[in-house]
Each structure stands twice: as structure tokens, then as C-alpha cells.
Amino acid sequence: MAKAYRLIFDENLCIGCQACNVACRLENDVPEGVYRLQVHVTTQGVFPHLGMHFERRSCVMCDEPPCVSVCPTGASFQSKDGLVHIHESQCITCKYCILACPYHARFINPVKNVVEKCTFCFDSRLSKALDPACVSVCTTEALRFGDVSQENSTVAMLSRKETLLFPKAHLGTKPKVCFIPARKGVKV
Amino acid sequence: MSPMWGSTAQYEVMHWSWAIAVYLFLAGISAGSIIVSLLVKWNRHERSNSSIWDAMIKSGTLVAPVSILAGLFLLVADLGRPLSFYWLLIRFNPLSVMSLGVLFLLIYTPIVLVFTLLVFERTIVKYTWLSPLGSFIEWVKSLHSYAKTIEYFLMAAALCVGTYTGFLLSALYAIPLWNSPVLPIVFLTSSISSGIAVNILIGLVFFKSTINTESIKYLLVLDLRVIMTELPLLGIFFVGLLYGGGEVSSMAKAALSHGGLALVFWLGVIGIGLLLPLATVILALRSHVYRVGYILTNATAVLLGVLLLRYYIIYAGQIYLG
Numbered sequence: 049m050a051k052a053y054r055l056i057f058d059e060n061l062c063i064g065c066q067a068c069n070v071a072c073r074l075e076n077d078v079p080e081g082v083y084r085l086q087v088h089v090t091t092q093g094v095f096p097h098l099g100m101h102f103e104r105r106s107c108v109m110c111d112e113p114p115c116v117s118v119c120p121t122g123a124s125f126q127s128k129d130g131l132v133h134i135h136e137s138q139c140i141t142c143k144y145c146i147l148a149c150p151y152h153a154r155f156i157n158p159v160k161n162v163v164e165k166c167t168f169c170f171d172s173r174l175s176k177a178l179d180p181a182c183v184s185v186c187t188t189e190a191l192r193f194g195d196v197s198q199e200n201s202t203v204a205m206l207s208r209k210e211t212l213l214f215p216k217a218h219l220g221t222k223p224k225v226c227f228i229p230a231r232k233g234v235k236v
Numbered sequence: 237m238s239p240m241w242g243s244t245a246q247y248e249v250m251h252w253s254w255a256i257a258v259y260l261f262l263a264g265i266s267a268g269s270i271i272v273s274l275l276v277k278w279n280r281h282e283r284s285n286s287s288i289w290d291a292m293i294k295s296g297t298l299v300a301p302v303s304i305l306a307g308l309f310l311l312v313a314d315l316g317r318p319l320s321f322y323w324l325l326i327r328f329n330p331l332s333v334m335s336l337g338v339l340f341l342l343i344y345t346p347i348v349l350v351f352t353l354l355v356f357e358r359t360i361v362k363y364t365w366l367s368p369l370g371s372f373i374e375w376v377k378s379l380h381s382y383a384k385t386i387e388y389f390l391m392a393a394a395l396c397v398g399t400y401t402g403f404l405l406s407a408l409y410a411i412p413l414w415n416s417p418v419l420p421i422v423f424l425t426s427s428i429s430s431g432i433a434v435n436i437l438i439g440l441v442f443f444k445s446t447i448n449t450e451s452i453k454y455l456l457v458l459d460l461r462v463i464m465t466e467l468p469l470l471g472i473f474f475v476g477l478l479y480g481g482g483e484v485s486s487m488a489k490a491a492l493s494h495g496g497l498a499l500v501f502w503l504g505v506i507g508i509g510l511l512l513p514l515a516t517v518i519l520a521l522r523s524h525v526y527r528v529g530y531i532l533t534n535a536t537a538v539l540l541g542v543l544l545l546r547y548y549i550i551y552a553g554q555i556y557l558g
Contacts, residue, residue: 064240064241066240066241066242069241069242081243081245081246082243082246083241083242083243083246086241086242086244087241088239088241089239089240089241114408114409114410117329117331117332118331118332118333118334118407118408119329119332120323120324120327120329120332120334120335120338121323121324121327121329121335122327122329123323137320138320138323138327139317139320140315140316140317140320140321140323140324141315141316141317141320142315142316142334143251143252143316144332144334146251147251147252147408147410147411147554148407148408148410149410150409150410152247152557155246155249156249156316161316161317162316162317163316219409
């Protein structure tokens with residue numbers, strides 16, 4: 049049966065340590081200066097009512113990916129499990145997919161000169177039933193990953209319990225990455 | 237210094253640069269000049285000249301292949317991996333406007349080249365090293381009973397090429413300033429405008445002997461109509477964005493009011509590209525004297541304006557992402 053992967057990012061648990069960011073770089077050999085994953089940390093509010101905001105930026109693995117439909121060569125494709133990948137050899141680096149992505153998740157790998165993005169560590173980990181590197185190193189369990197179609201998986205249980213927000217949901221891209229928003233608001 | 241999470245430079249890259257703007261301009265010129273040549277051929281060919289081909293048809297068939305080939309070269313050179321461009325030819329994705337564009341160009345470019353050979357037959361047969369082309373031209377001429385059908389087909393292909401460059405951008409809902417249904421029409425209109433300008437310009441410079449003042453007048457009237465269409469279309473384009481709400485409105489406002497790019501729009505696109513030609517065309521038509529100075533100014537201003545419109549749209553779209 050096809051998988052229904054989901055990655056849940058809990059803003060309440062994130063401390064902005066960037067361990068995920070570093071693990072991603074090591075696991076996927078991401079060249080200097082470019083990133084598949086970043087957690088942007090901002091301080092919001094007015095002293096003394098301050099709060100931290102954590103924004104995880106990466107590919108959100110859309111079920112309806114605009115990057116796949118615009119690709120003229122089929123280099124950008126969607127697998128049976130709904131994951132979006134790139135055939136490096138077929139990518140002509142026309143950059144159309146980079147512009148089509150509402151999440152700005154794609155970039156050019158300056159070494160290989162092809163378009164690159166998060167793959168959920170498919171080749172090196174997920175295909176061996178391991179969690180993506182970012183999830184495996186998360187120090188506070190702010191990142192949870194799994195198959196929501198499995199009723200007892202952590203992500204399925206979290207999805208039943210928590211309010212999930214899907215980034216730019218109004219665009220109809222149906223991301224597989226979602227987040228639990230911070231419960232503590234910042235009073236201004 | 238980069239923040240804790242690292243450099244954010246990758247989010248600010250202009251992935252489509254001036255090369256794409258120039259390509260859109262060249263593709264528009266090519267399609268526009270062929271559309272204009274065909275219009276002249278169909279509507280303005282009763283006069284006999286020293287040549288059977290009017291100067292406007294000659295310049296159109298000269299400009300169209302040169303500009304589309306130059307544009308395609310630029311397009312391939314701008315790819316991150318130019319040598320892998322062949323994937324565009326062996327793969328086809330009907331959902332991708334870029335893929336559809338490749339299809340249109342594969343139909344359009346050869347027909348344009350054949351049309352050019354036919355128009356310049358007398359020049360070509362003068363050169364012995366071009367003699368193999370002579371027999372090819374004879375073969376094409378044997379198909380003359382299909383000429384009108386092929387011309388209609390070429391017109392359709394040119395309209396597709398002129399329009400697809402707009403759809404190429406408007407298909408991306410990630411970019412608020414491009415994602416407008418009016419953009420393809422704006423691009424087609426300005427392509428026709430640039431086609432008229434370039435045909436008049438090349439016609440005056442290279443084919444003066446076969447210039448037919450009637451067809452120049454026909455083109456100037458057409459140019460007037462096209463400019464009078466393009467101005468309100470640009471207005472509708474921006475009004476549509478400003479009424480789009482949320483970040484679409486704020487991005488459109490910023491693109492129209494901030495920095496050098498807004499200046500490019502108001503001074504370059506509107507001032508030089510539309511209002512100046514409008515004034516010169518009206519003057520030329522009213523005085524009935526088609527002074528070379530006027531007409532050259534008009535044509536140059538139109539071309540500059542069309543190029544700047546492509547440049548403005550390409551950059552503004554990528555800068556004002558929301």
C-alpha cells in the first residue's frame with residue numbers, strides 16, 4: 049500500500065538549535081552556502097512581552113506539486129508514495145521549478161549545477177525504513193515523521209490530538225509537512 | 237554575517253535574468269514581425285513593385301528567423317546545463333508551458349525559415365554555394381496550391397509563440413505579479429507592436445526601393461490601434477493585481493512605486509515605449525508626411541519600450557514575491 053508520509057514540526061518544542069539543519073547538510077553532502085533546510089528564529093513582540101517564533105523552511109512535499117507540473121523534461125517527478133524527487137541526469141537547470149515553488153524550497157547545487165531540495169533523505173535513510181536525518185537528531189522531538197495511514201504511528205496520533213497548520217494551504221498544494229503552531233501568543 | 241541558520245542568499249537569487257527578458261523580447265519580435273508580414277501580404281499586396289514582395293514582407297521574413305534563432309541560442313545558453321537541452325526535445329510534458337513552447341517553436345521555426353527562403357529566392361539563387369537550396373525552393377514552390385493554408389498555419393503558430401511567453405510566466409501562482417490572465421494578451425499585443433516597429437525599421441534601412449507608402453501607412457494605423465490597446469491592457473493588468481487583495485495588492489503597489497524598477501516602468505515602458513510612439517504616430521498620420529526621422533524615432537522607441545516591459549516584468553516578479 050502507498051505510504052502517506054507526514055512530517056510534523058512542533059513550534060512549541062523547537063528551540064532553534066539548528067541540529068536538523070546541520071544533520072541535513074552532513075547526510076546529504078549539501079555544498080557550502082546553500083541549504084535544504086533552515087529554521088529561522090525571530091523574536092516577536094515588545095519587551096517585556098517577548099516570544100520566539102520558529103519557522104522551518106524546506107520542501108514541504110506537496111501532494112499537488114507545482115514544481116512537477118511545470119518541469120518540461122519530467123526531471124522533477126512524484127513517486128508512488130507521493131514524494132517529489134529530481135532525476136539529476138534529466139534536469140537541464142532551466143530553473144522553472146524553482147520559480148514555481150511557493151515555498152522557495154529549491155536551489156541550484158553549485159557543485160553539480162542541478163536543482164536540488166529536501167528528499168526526506170529518501171536514498172540514504174527513508175528507503176531503509178529510517179527517519180530523515182533532521183528528525184533523527186531533533187533534540188526536543190519537535191520533529192516527528194511517519195505514515196499517517198498507520199493508525200498507531202506517532203504522526204497519526206499527533207494529528208488526531210493537535211491542531212495542524214499546513215503552510216500556504218490556500219494554494220491547494222496539500223503539503224506533507226505541517227506544523228503545530230505556538231500556543232503561547234505574543235501580546236502586543 | 238549570516239544568521240545562526242546560515243546564509244539566506246539562495247532565497248534572493250534572480251533565477252531568470254536579463255537573458256530571459258531578452259529572449260521573451262526576441263521571440264515576441266519574431267512572432268510579431270511574421271504576423272505583420274502576413275497581414276501586409278493578405279491585405280496590402282495589390283500594388284506592383286520592382287519586387288513581387290513588399291519591403292514589409294521582406295523585413296518580416298528577414299527579422300523573424302534571425303531573432304527567433306538568436307533568442308533560442310540565448311535561451312539554451314542561459315540553462316544551467318546548456319548541453320543537456322536535448323531533454324527538451326525527447327521529453328514532453330503537456331502540463332508544462334515550457335514544453336508546449338518547445339512544441340510551438342519546433343513547428344514555427346522551420347516554417348519561418350522556408351517562408352524566408354521563398355521571399356529571398358532571387359537573392360539566394362545568385363550565390364552558387366547556396367544552389368542546393370534552389371532545388372529545395374523549387375520543390376516548395378510546387379506546393380503553391382497549399383500556400384494559403386500554410387500561411388494560416390504559420391499565423392496560428394506565430395500567435396502561439398507570441399502568447400506562450402506570457403503563459404510561461406502567468407502559469408506560476410508562486411509569483412503574484414506574473415500570475416495574471418491578462419499577461420499573455422499584454423505580451424502578444426506588445427509583440428505585434430514590436431513586429432510593426434522592427435519591420436518598418438528594417439524596411440526603411442535595407443529595402444527602401446520596395447517600400448510602399450500605402451503599406452507604411454497601413455502599419456502606422458495598425459500601430460496606433462495596437463498602442464491604444466496595449467495602454468488600457470497594461471492598466472487592466474495592474475488594476476487586476478491591485479484588486480487582488482493581500483500580498484498581491486501590496487506587491488503590485490511596491491512594483492509600481494519603489495526604486496529604479498518603478499522608474500523603468502513609468503519612464504521606459506509607459507513614457508518611451510507607449511506615449512512617445514503614440515505622439516509620433518499621430519503626428520505622422522496627421523501630416524501625411526512619413527518623414528524618416530519621425531518613423532525611425534517611433535520604431536526605436538517602441539522596440540526599447542517592449543524590451544523594457546519584458547525586463548520589468550521578469551525582475552519585478554522575482555523581487556516582489558510576497
